[in-house]
Amino acid sequence: MPSASDRTRGSGLTTALKIVGILALAAAVLSFPSFAANPFILSVGVVIMSYAVLATGWNFVGGFTGYMSLGHAAYSGLGGYATALLIIESGINPWLALVLGALLTAVIAVPVGIASLRVRGASFVIVSIAFVLILQLVFQSWGEFTGGSNGLRVPRPFGPDVLRPEQHERFFYLHAAVLAIALLTWWLIDRSRFGIGLKAIREDEDKAQALGIPTFNYKLVAFVVSAFFTAVGGGLYALWFGFLDPIFQFSILIGSYMVLMSLLGGIRSLFGPMLGALVVGYSVEFFKNEYGDTQFHLVATGLLLGLVVLFMPDGVLPALAALLRRFRPQESSIREVTQAELAEQRNSDPITQGAKR
Amino acid sequence: MTALHEQGAGQQESVRIGLAATGLSKAFGGVRAVHDATVAFHHGKINALIGPNGSGKTTFFNCVTGMIKPDSGTVTYYGADITGKAPHRIARAGVGRSFQLCRIFPRMTALENVLAAVRPPSKTRLLASAHHHGDVARARELLSRVGIEHLEGAEARALSYGQQKLLELAGVLMADPDTIMLDEPAGGVNPALIERIAGLVRSLNAEGKTFIVVEHNMELVMSLSDHVVVFDRGSQISEGPPSVVQNDPRVLEAYLGV
Numbered sequence: 001m002p003s004a005s006d007r008t009r010g011s012g013l014t015t016a017l018k019i020v021g022i023l024a025l026a027a028a029v030l031s032f033p034s035f036a037a038n039p040f041i042l043s044v045g046v047v048i049m050s051y052a053v054l055a056t057g058w059n060f061v062g063g064f065t066g067y068m069s070l071g072h073a074a075y076s077g078l079g080g081y082a083t084a085l086l087i088i089e090s091g092i093n094p095w096l097a098l099v100l101g102a103l104l105t106a107v108i109a110v111p112v113g114i115a116s117l118r119v120r121g122a123s124f125v126i127v128s129i130a131f132v133l134i135l136q137l138v139f140q141s142w143g144e145f146t147g148g149s150n151g152l153r154v155p156r157p158f159g160p161d162v163l164r165p166e167q168h169e170r171f172f173y174l175h176a177a178v179l180a181i182a183l184l185t186w187w188l189i190d191r192s193r194f195g196i197g198l199k200a201i202r203e204d205e206d207k208a209q210a211l212g213i214p215t216f217n218y219k220l221v222a223f224v225v226s227a228f229f230t231a232v233g234g235g236l237y238a239l240w241f242g243f244l245d246p247i248f249q250f251s252i253l254i255g256s257y258m259v260l261m262s263l264l265g266g267i268r269s270l271f272g273p274m275l276g277a278l279v280v281g282y283s284v285e286f287f288k289n290e291y292g293d294t295q296f297h298l299v300a301t302g303l304l305l306g307l308v309v310l311f312m313p314d315g316v317l318p319a320l321a322a323l324l325r326r327f328r329p330q331e332s333s334i335r336e337v338t339q340a341e342l343a344e345q346r347n348s349d350p351i352t353q354g355a356k357r
Numbered sequence: 358m359t360a361l362h363e364q365g366a367g368q369q370e371s372v373r374i375g376l377a378a379t380g381l382s383k384a385f386g387g388v389r390a391v392h393d394a395t396v397a398f399h400h401g402k403i404n405a406l407i408g409p410n411g412s413g414k415t416t417f418f419n420c421v422t423g424m425i426k427p428d429s430g431t432v433t434y435y436g437a438d439i440t441g442k443a444p445h446r447i448a449r450a451g452v453g454r455s456f457q458l459c460r461i462f463p464r465m466t467a468l469e470n471v472l473a474a475v476r477p478p479s480k481t482r483l484l485a486s487a488h489h490h491g492d493v494a495r496a497r498e499l500l501s502r503v504g505i506e507h508l509e510g511a512e513a514r515a516l517s518y519g520q521q522k523l524l525e526l527a528g529v530l531m532a533d534p535d536t537i538m539l540d541e542p543a544g545g546v547n548p549a550l551i552e553r554i555a556g557l558v559r560s561l562n563a564e565g566k567t568f569i570v571v572e573h574n575m576e577l578v579m580s581l582s583d584h585v586v587v588f589d590r591g592s593q594i595s596e597g598p599p600s601v602v603q604n605d606p607r608v609l610e611a612y613l614g615v
Contacts, residue, residue: 193472193492196465200473203462206424210456212448212475212532268464 025271029176033169042168048281049175050237051261055273056182057229058258061222063186063267064195066202067117070255071128072230074112074135077249078105079231080238081139081146084154094157094239102231109227110220117219120205129252136250151245154238171240178236179274182229187270189222198222230258253298257284260301264308266315275317280304373400374435375536375567376421376452381430382591383413383420390416391427392591398536398584400435403558403568405578405599408588409611414571415457417588418540422454423447434536449475453534455525457541457571463514467505467524470513471496474531499527503557519550526557536567543574555581579603587611 036042058072082101087094116127139146146152158167189195197218200208209215238244248254257280258273265276283304287297312319377397383390391413398404406414419425421432423444432440439447448454462470472492500506503523508516513524522542529537542558543551555577558568572578578585578599585602587595589611595602602608 196469196473197475199465199469200462203464204460206444207456207460207462208473209444210422210424210448210454211473211528212445213473214443214445216443 039165044285051277051281052274053233055258055261055277059262059273060226064198069128071132073254074132075227075230076234079234083235098235101235105231106228109224113220113223139246154242266317269317272317375400377433379431383427394592402583405582405585406571412588413591451535453529454538461513468509471527471531474528503527519546538569540571
């Protein structure tokens with residue numbers, strides 16, 4: 001049985017390793033633009049970072065509460081359109097528009113959350129899909145305001161003297177900054193009392209409520225925070241890409257990607273959605289490049305999800321962590337410790353002893 | 358508010374009523390799971406709620422704790438109406454409960470399972486670290502009290518059924534309830550563990566916790582409880598000290614069908 005000091009030393013080492021890992025990760029991400037061979041690779045990098053922001057945003061509700069929203073494109077789409085329309089209609093600073101647009105989306109998410117978080121499981125998924133489809137129809141039909149199916153041109157935040165590769169690089173770093181803030185927020189919630197409450201909801205909502213957790217309020221807050229970060233991701237993407245079309249912004253596919261990335265990386269881990277975004281984002285771009293405009297990239301992505309769900313149901317990161325643990329010979333599994341200690345405890349337990357007599 | 362009420366059957370002792378239900382009913386389709394149930398549980402005592410299978414004990418539990426909204430009737434807690442309130446409000450009012458067949462958070466560690474329970478709001482700061490020193494110390498103390506402190510870092514799903522039951526109890530205690538409702542605490546566990554759970558109930562009761570226990574193990578009920586309520590077909594058919602209830606012909610009829 002490991003003593004308390006062993007445990008402290010072990011966790012100290014783990015913390016040090018974690019810090020080194022995070023620094024290495026940050027260095028790798030930040031140095032990417034200087035390694036990118038050409039603007040195309042750089043633009044793929046921006047797309048992947050955008051996916052990472054969206055998936056991490058999704059994971060505030062999906063990972064913590066287990067409510068699988070397939071319609072989170074509603075919030076990235078709203079964030080994008082809100083940012084663009086605020087710039088176009090009121091001429092405010094694009095970065096202010098980005099923040100205001102995300103806040104506005106968060107406000108819209110409140111009534112949507114109140115309505116949809118009343119139902120669980122499949123019903124919640126269906127409500128989330130319904131909302132994104134409604135938005136798609138509205139944004140398509142309301143042509144004079146949203147540009148309708150012709151799309152909406154988003155004014156560039158940087159002047160015309162900033163060339164395309166330079167644009168990509170700036171947006172890459174902007175996405176990285178937003179991602180860092182989202183990850184930090186996720187981490188803060190994860191280790192908080194609020195976070196434990198959210199995870200309890202994911203595990204067993206009725207039980208959580210019986211323990212005094214105001215589950216509905218908790219879910220709603222997580223949902224709104226999730227909508228906010230997803231909207232920031234959508235707004236930033238709009239500013240970068242410069243064009244919005246309802247059919248792509250409010251598509252179930254985008255929402256499904258967020259779910260796929262998070263599941264693939266591991267919804268219980270901080271960096272899971274980000275890793276998933278890297279794998280899925282890269283594969284999608286790769287398949288698109290390889291098979292052109294066919295729908296084959298969807299089939300390939302679907303296969304990927306199938307494989308992950310079959311062999312790594314908790315995602316890639318937890319699977320890797322489990323693999324690492326297996327290579328540490330001195331450490332026995334939880335179950336073994338449990339039973340050894342159970343035997344020990346049985347011998348020393350006065351109540352049990354009394355009962356045996 | 359204190360509801361004092363004289364018990365019948367010639368008893369002189371005045372009893373303080375904690376949790377009580379009046380005319381409580383709940384039907385699922387045509388099945389009247391709880392039907393016009395009027396029950397009063399005694400403050401500071403170990404109350405038992407017994408009855409044949411399907412007599413509505415668990416539905417009654419769920420109605421009282423807000424998990425199910427009753428069709429009619431009222432539930433009061435020390436005189437205050439708590440009918441139809443959200444489960445977390447009832448929990449925060451001081452009623453803790455366990456579930457039949459034991460419910461824990463399987464993918465969280467034993468320690469986190471206990472930390473998840475919410476103590477009265479005044480002591481809570483939401484964005485404070487969950488691993489706040491005082492809370493962790495208290496959670497460990499409770500794990501040690503139920504005898505599974507050595508498992509605090511294990512995922513709850515890796516625990517044996519008996520250990521999970523003890524873990525659930527520790528979680529309920531974390532919220533510091535005044536009244537603890539246990540749904541079949543002895544169900545599915547070995548005799549040694551039953552003794553341990555009974556010992557915990559007795560010592561907690563001695564510290565002032567009121568218990569309401571649904572249980573099928575008659576030996577345990579009779580040795581443990583101070584006050585027994587018997588349910589049949591969704592309502593109370595008898596109540597009193599174990600010795601009185603044991604010999605009540607209505608109870609024998611309900612159980613044996615004579």
